[in-house]
Amino acid sequence: MADAAITVEGAHKKYGDTLALSGLDLLVARGTVHGVLGPNGAGKTTLVRILSTLLRPDGGRVEVAGHDVLTEAREVRLRIGLLGQHAALDEELSGRQNLEMFGRLHHLGARHARVRADELLDRFGLADTGRKAARHYSGGMRRRLDLAASLVTDPEVLFLDEPTTGLDPRGRTEVWTAVRSLVGGGTTVLLTTQYLEEADQLADRVSVVDRGRVVADGTPDELKAATGGDRIDVVLRDAGQLGAAVALLPVPAEGVSVDPDRRLLSAQVTDRMAALSGVVRALEAAGIEAEDIALRRPTLDEVFLDLTGGDERAKEAV
Amino acid sequence: MTTYETYRATGGPGTRALADCWTMTRRELAHWARQPVQVLVGLVFPVMLLLMFGYLVGGGRGVAGDYVDFLVPGMLVLTMAFGLEGTMLAVTQDLNKGVIDRFRSMPMANGAVLVGRSAADMLQSALGLAVMLAVGYAIGWRAHGGVEALLGAVGLLLLFRFAMLWIGIHLAMVAGKPELVQAVQILVWPVGFLSNAFAVPESMPGWLGTAVQWNPMSQTATAVRDLFGNPGGEPGHLWAAVAWPLALLAVFFPLAVRRFGRLSR
Numbered sequence: 265m266a267d268a269a270i271t272v273e274g275a276h277k278k279y280g281d282t283l284a285l286s287g288l289d290l291l292v293a294r295g296t297v298h299g300v301l302g303p304n305g306a307g308k309t310t311l312v313r314i315l316s317t318l319l320r321p322d323g324g325r326v327e328v329a330g331h332d333v334l335t336e337a338r339e340v341r342l343r344i345g346l347l348g349q350h351a352a353l354d355e356e357l358s359g360r361q362n363l364e365m366f367g368r369l370h371h372l373g374a375r376h377a378r379v380r381a382d383e384l385l386d387r388f389g390l391a392d393t394g395r396k397a398a399r400h401y402s403g404g405m406r407r408r409l410d411l412a413a414s415l416v417t418d419p420e421v422l423f424l425d426e427p428t429t430g431l432d433p434r435g436r437t438e439v440w441t442a443v444r445s446l447v448g449g450g451t452t453v454l455l456t457t458q459y460l461e462e463a464d465q466l467a468d469r470v471s472v473v474d475r476g477r478v479v480a481d482g483t484p485d486e487l488k489a490a491t492g493g494d495r496i497d498v499v500l501r502d503a504g505q506l507g508a509a510v511a512l513l514p515v516p517a518e519g520v521s522v523d524p525d526r527r528l529l530s531a532q533v534t535d536r537m538a539a540l541s542g543v544v545r546a547l548e549a550a551g552i553e554a555e556d557i558a559l560r561r562p563t564l565d566e567v568f569l570d571l572t573g574g575d576e577r578a579k580e581a582v
Numbered sequence: 583m584t585t586y587e588t589y590r591a592t593g594g595p596g597t598r599a600l601a602d603c604w605t606m607t608r609r610e611l612a613h614w615a616r617q618p619v620q621v622l623v624g625l626v627f628p629v630m631l632l633l634m635f636g637y638l639v640g641g642g643r644g645v646a647g648d649y650v651d652f653l654v655p656g657m658l659v660l661t662m663a664f665g666l667e668g669t670m671l672a673v674t675q676d677l678n679k680g681v682i683d684r685f686r687s688m689p690m691a692n693g694a695v696l697v698g699r700s701a702a703d704m705l706q707s708a709l710g711l712a713v714m715l716a717v718g719y720a721i722g723w724r725a726h727g728g729v730e731a732l733l734g735a736v737g738l739l740l741l742f743r744f745a746m747l748w749i750g751i752h753l754a755m756v757a758g759k760p761e762l763v764q765a766v767q768i769l770v771w772p773v774g775f776l777s778n779a780f781a782v783p784e785s786m787p788g789w790l791g792t793a794v795q796w797n798p799m800s801q802t803a804t805a806v807r808d809l810f811g812n813p814g815g816e817p818g819h820l821w822a823a824v825a826w827p828l829a830l831l832a833v834f835f836p837l838a839v840r841r842f843g844r845l846s847r
Contacts, residue, residue, distance in 0.1 A: 316687045341689040352684035356613050368605040369690045371598055397616065413684065 268327075269294045269421050269452035270315065275324035277310050277476075284310040285321070286476040292454060292469075294420075297447055299467030299484075300456040303572060307476040308456035309349060312425040315454065316346045329420045345414030345422040349429060351406050352413065355399035359390050359409045362398060366416045384412040388442065404435030411442055422446065424455045428462060440465060460568055474572040488561050494536050495566075496543060498529045499556040512546040514539050527555070532562075599691035606698025614702070624668065625710050628661040629717050635780065636721055647813030654718040655735075655812055656779035659803040661710060662743035663774050667767045669703050669750035674760050677845070686845065693839040700747050707743045711736060726811030735809040738823050742802045745827035745834070752838040755845070778803050782814060798826035 270292035277285040285307045292298040302308050313319035315328055317337040326332070331339040346352065353362050360381050367377025385391045388408040393401070398409060407427065414422060424443065428436040443466055446453065457463050463470050464484050472480040472487070480487060500509060503524050510520050513531045520531045533539035536559050547554050593601075614621050635653055676682065676699070685695055725732045753766055776790075777799040783791035794800055805823035807815030 318683055318686055338689050341687060344687065346684065346687045348680060348683050350680040352680040352682075354609065354681045355679070356616055357609070361612055365605060365609055366684070366688070369602060369685070369688050369694075371593070371601065371689075 267294045268292060269296075269329060270298075270454060271325070271327040272311075272315075273325040275311070275314065275326055276322045277307075277314065277319065278322055283476055285314075285324075287324070288473070288477050290471060290478060292452060294452050295450050296468040297443075297453040297455060297466055299463035299470040300454065300473055301458075301460065301463045301470055301568060302456075302473035303458065306473045308473060309425055310476075311473070312346075312348070312423050312454070312456060315421075316344055316423050317341055342417075343420040345417070345419035347407075347411050347414045347422070347424045347427055349425045351398075351410045353398045353406065353410055356397055358395050359385060359393050359398060359401070359412075362409065362413055363416060366413050370417050372416075380416060384415065388412045402435075403431055404438045407431060407435060407439055408442060411439065415446070418449070419451065421452045421454065424453060426456055426458065428457075428459065436462075460563065472568060472571050480567075480571045485561075487567050488563075490567075494533055495530055495560055495562055496533050496539050497556070497558045497560060498543060498547075498554055500527045500529070501553040501555050503527045505552045508550065509547065509552050512543065512550060512552070514542050533559075595691075599694065602691040602694035603697040603701070606694045607701040608698075610698055610702030611705075621706065624706060625713050628657065628664075628710060628714055631660070632657045632714060632717060633721070648722075650718075650722050651724065651810075651812040652807070652814050653780070654714075654723040655806045655810055655814075656777075656803055657718075658711065658714055658739055659742065659777070659799055659806065660774050660779045661714060662707065662739050662802075663746055663777075663799055664770060665703065665707055665710075665743050666746040666750040666753075667763075667770055669699065669747050670754040670757070670763050670766060671760070672703075673699060673751050673754035674757065674763050677755065677758070678760065682845075692843045696751055696838060696842055699751065700744070703747050704740065704744060708740065711739060723812075727809050731809040731811070735806045738802055738806055738809070738820075741824065741827045742798070745798075745830040748831055748834040748838055752834045752841065755838065755841045773797070774799070778814060798822075798830070801826055 268291050270290060272288055272290040275285050275288045275290075276283075288307065288311060290298075290300075290311075300308050300311065310319065314321050314326055314333065317333050317340050320334060326334070328340045329343040331343070333340050354365065357365070363381035363384055364377045367380045368374065370377075372380060382391075385393070388411065390405065390409055390412070393405070398406060401409065411424075411427070427443070428439050431439065440462070443453065443455070453466075455463070455466060467484065469481070469483055470487060471478045480490070482490065496513070498509065498513070500506060506522055506524060506527065506529065509529055510517050510522065513520055513529065514533065515531045520529055522529055540557065540559055543557060544554075632654070635657065636650055673696075676695070682695070725735075727735075754763065757763055757766065776794055777797045778794055779799065783794045783800070785791075786794060801819050801822040804814065804816050805819040807813065808817055808819065809815070
């Protein structure tokens with residue numbers, strides 16, 4: 265792809281005996297937000313560290329903003345911003361001191377580094393933090409400062425490695441808002457996450473990664489459509505009738521997930537409307553009262569578990 | 583909002599590298615400004631050692647002449663040598679911080695982080711030397727060799743500190759974890775005392791005396807004592823007091839910078 269911001273072909277990385285990446289391929293178009301979704305240990309962080317020149321791949325071709333991460337590391341570093349899993353800040357210094365320092369290290373010059381620090385502090389709502397050291401910031405504030413630090417140069421490509429892990433819902437919303445404000449400015453964003461909701465909210469395209477390789481790739485909607493199709497959810501008034509109701513759904517009983525706590529039955533269906541009217545009629549005929557019946561797309565959770573497989577499937581009852 | 587393209591200063595790689603080193607030095611100085619007590623403790627500790635050896639332990643084995651005149655240069659060298667611990671601890675702590683990842687993902691000069699550390703440590707050492715010399719003067723130590731010799735001696739001491747500093751940086755990167763630093767902190771003591779800082783080698787068993795005489799620390803101490811005109815000084819050790827630190831630097835400086843560039847890659 266000529267306008268690819270990130271090209272990864274057959275990337276390998278081994279730590280001792282552990283294969284962190286085993287032939288990972290990835291193509292990210294300029295100006296898009298790309299989600300990399302995977303469980304712990306899937307290789308997400310290894311991928312980000314290789315893309316941001318912190319780690320050398322053992323094999324494969326890796327290009328960021330048109331430059332090879334191995335042979336043109338400096339060219340790559342001029343064009344990227346990195347928000348790692350752990351705050352990459354000098355926590356003894358204030359927000360302003362941090363941003364000025366990073367500006368100077370990007371060779372903006374003393375005066376412009378100061379101007380830029382002011383802009384960023386304003387933009388991320390940190391203008392009134394004064395001389396307070398970053399280690400006294402709240403989790404959300406520190407994350408915003410970290411994000412500001414990775415934007416000192418308006419990078420072409422921005423890496424966000426699990427940007428909201430460990431944040432409370434408010435901090436998470438703050439970071440999401442900040443990320444959304446970047447998009448449209450032409451920045452390409454690669455975002456890794458374990459939170460499916462996060463990928464769904466922010467990403468144009470998603471690559472699902474498992475055991476060091478991409479197992480599925482597409483828009484969130486495509487991924488949902490590709491695996492599973494639509495689902496019907498039925499909430500009964502009486503949990504005691506769940507067993508009887510399972511037989512009435514237009515799928516084999518083993519395909520129905522049952523959540524007794526929520527008095528919920530859920531099953532995958534092929535023909536949406538036929539399934540809906542069929543279930544309504546069958547419940548009526550059997551004298552089973554339903555509180556709610558709904559057709560819906562599968563959640564990314566379901567897609568994710570479907571693709572990465574494993575014993576987690578039991579939890580699928582959503 | 584102005585984009586950074588309009589800001590970005592031009593300049594050769596050399597200018598940029600110098601600017602990076604200065605930025606990293608400023609970072610260390612900003613840390614000082616936030617922890618003045620820690621800096622003060624760093625300056626007071628060697629003074630405590632000096633007073634302890636001067637008044638409590640005292641004596642000195644086989645020293646001909648005034649013991650304070652013998653002790654002060656020895657303590658100066660010991661302080662320079664023990665600076666290795668502080669450097670090592672600071673580097674190890676720094677390397678385990680997330681901010682190093684940001685530095686390494688930025689287009690900055692490879693060794694700037696380390697150079698910043700070494701510049702700040704050298705400044706602290708120079709201050710420490712000044713304090714020690716003042717306290718030494720107060721307890722009766724005198725330099726008898728004139729201003730030029732005094733400055734020469736200070737230069738030798740700082741050169742020795744500079745070599746120790748880069749050994750400390752390299753060891754910190756090899757050790758990696760702060761826990762391993764403790765082992766080195768303990769080992770520094772016997773190495774420090776296996777020198778002529780407190781006693782003359784002639785007073786020791788033969789093989790030990792030989793080892794002590796070969797210790798680079800002893801070379802610097804002997805040369806410094808000579809320049810100060812203090813007991814225990816001998817002419818002819820100047821070349822060794824210059825060559826040893828330079829040789830150590832020639833080995834450990836490139837090793838350290840190289841290792842930093844390849845950290846976890």
